Amino acid sequence: MITEKQAIALLEKYAPDEKTFKIVYGHCQKVREIAERVARQIKGVDIELVKMGALLHDIGRFVYPPPGRDNGVRHGLAGADILRNEGVDEEVALICERHVGIGLTASDIEVQKLPLPKKDYVPLSPEEKIVAYADNLAIGNVEGTEKMVEQRFSMEIGPEYGERVRKFHEMVHKMMAR
Ligand SMILES: [Fe+2]
Numbered sequence: 001m002i003t004e005k006q007a008i009a010l011l012e013k014y015a016p017d018e019k020t021f022k023i024v025y026g027h028c029q030k031v032r033e034i035a036e037r038v039a040r041q042i043k044g045v046d047i048e049l050v051k052m053g054a055l056l057h058d059i060g061r062f063v064y065p066p067p068g069r070d071n072g073v074r075h076g077l078a079g080a081d082i083l084r085n086e087g088v089d090e091e092v093a094l095i096c097e098r099h100v101g102i103g104l105t106a107s108d109i110e111v112q113k114l115p116l117p118k119k120d121y122v123p124l125s126p127e128e129k130i131v132a133y134a135d136n137l138a139i140g141n142v143e144g145t146e147k148m149v150e151q152r153f154s155m156e157i158g159p160e161y162g163e164r165v166r167k168f169h170e171m172v173h174k175m176m177a178r
Helices: 004-014 018-039 047-056 069-085 090-097 106-111 126-137 146-156 159-177
Strands: none
Touching (some): 004 018, 004 047, 018 047, 018 126, 047 090, 047 126, 090 126, 126 146, 126 159, 146 159
């Protein structure tokens, strides 16, 4: 498994400048904090994988920065490609590839005409789900609420996706209750 030091070195390698590095790294540290807290409440989760996935999940933002829907959609797969090229563990690359929103399905890509090869990018492992969950809660480097996340997606993508986000939150709570 990649170490924290190696993960930070990778972020530094791909960041175009110091200012962009600080913005992305600050967000990733907040995502790691939330994700680790959630991971510790779920049995059998690989905490180290969650932490490294959280640190690296937005490395694709250096290639596809905000704003805009298309860049928002592209940065997950772009980040996973970077991680694979760098020989980072496939489990970490998959966290990155599947973290956008609560995941995108081939149908989402078709219906919304998203700029991605048509397949599912949906978080499947507990570690993938936890990082996607934590990422949505972290607005920059500040933690918001689930309600805010549900309203944001409902406004940005539509009420149907907002409802899927609400169900995703319920599913994470069930994982924590077990
Ligand atoms: Fe992201």
